[in-house]
Amino acid sequence: QCSEFCGAQHGNMRFTVVVDTPAQFQTWLNQQETAIPTLTGQAAQGEQDFLNGACIGCHTVDGTKAQGKIGPNLTHFASRTVFAGAVLTNTPANLAEWLADPQTVKPGTLMPNLHLTQDQINNLVAFLESLK
Numbered sequence: 001q002c003s004e005f006c007g008a009q010h011g012n013m014r015f016t017v018v019v020d021t022p023a024q025f026q027t028w029l030n031q032q033e034t035a036i037p038t039l040t041g042q043a044a045q046g047e048q049d050f051l052n053g054a055c056i057g058c059h060t061v062d063g064t065k066a067q068g069k070i071g072p073n074l075t076h077f078a079s080r081t082v083f084a085g086a087v088l089t090n091t092p093a094n095l096a097e098w099l100a101d102p103q104t105v106k107p108g109t110l111m112p113n114l115h116l117t118q119d120q121i122n123n124l125v126a127f128l129e130s131l132k
Helices: 022-032 041-052 092-100 118-128
Strands: none
Touching: 041 118, 092 118
C-alpha cells in the first residue's frame, strides 16, 4: 500500500480508492481548486492557531502560509471520510481525540503530542472541519 516505511504504524496504513466517471472526476477536481472560505468564530481562531503554531511545520493547506511537506496536505480535510492512515473515521470527536494525543490513538505515528489546550483542540477541529 505504501512505498516507504513510515514508522511503527506502517502496517496499519490504509488507502481508499474511489472510482468515478470522467464527469464525476472533473467535478471533484474542480472542487479541489476551490479557495479556502472566509472563516468566522471558532474556525477563524482555529485557523490562527494552526498558522501560528507547530502545525505549519509539517502540514500544507493550499492558499495559506502552511506549506509543510512531512505530514499530509490538509487542504480538503473535511471532505475526507477517514484520517490518520484511515485508522479513524473523520468525525469531530475522533479528530479531537487525535489532536489531544496522537500517540495514544496510533502509537508510533510521526504526529507528536503538541500538548494542546482544550480550547486549541476545539478551535482546530472547527478549522479543519471547515476545509471542504
